[in-house]
Amino acid sequence: MGIESLDQKIAKQQEKLNQLKAQKQAALAREKAKQKVQERKNDTRRKILLGSYLLKKMEDEAEKQKILAGLNEYLTEDRDRKLFGL
Template sequence: MAYKRKSPDEKIAELEKKAAQIKARLQSEQAKIKGQERKNDTRRKIIVGALALEHEDAAFKETLARLIRQYVTKPQDRALFDLPPLPEPETPPPS
């Protein structure tokens, strides 16, 4: 049985198919890395938060409460801490 030589167009199509497969595998591996980085970041935040809550003294507790009131701005996040929603910013009157 004789081997049929591929035309340049067939070779290009085959290489493009392989390139697409490699690109898909690369994207999959990059997504795995990003997912693990997100998990690690979340875990760090959980650990730090647990330590902060476990070792709070009066001064630290007040500082933490002040920072939470100051920096937690999303309504759903403020609700987690039983904080009232922030007032709506005043809009300047039309000129």
């Protein structure tokens, strides 16, 4: 085997290595995107469950007043405050 053919083999292996690295990067990016989507779904589910819990608690008038008092301090935007009659 001549040096030239060895150089060609090295070049081919280097190109294959670069392709594998690119595949690895793409797989990592897909996994990261998948995790981000799942985190968003989990966050949305938490918000829905918390909202449902608070709505159930607001059936009791005393609890309703406590919750609305807390919301009155927390909410700053007019459109949000209107939702709760604040």
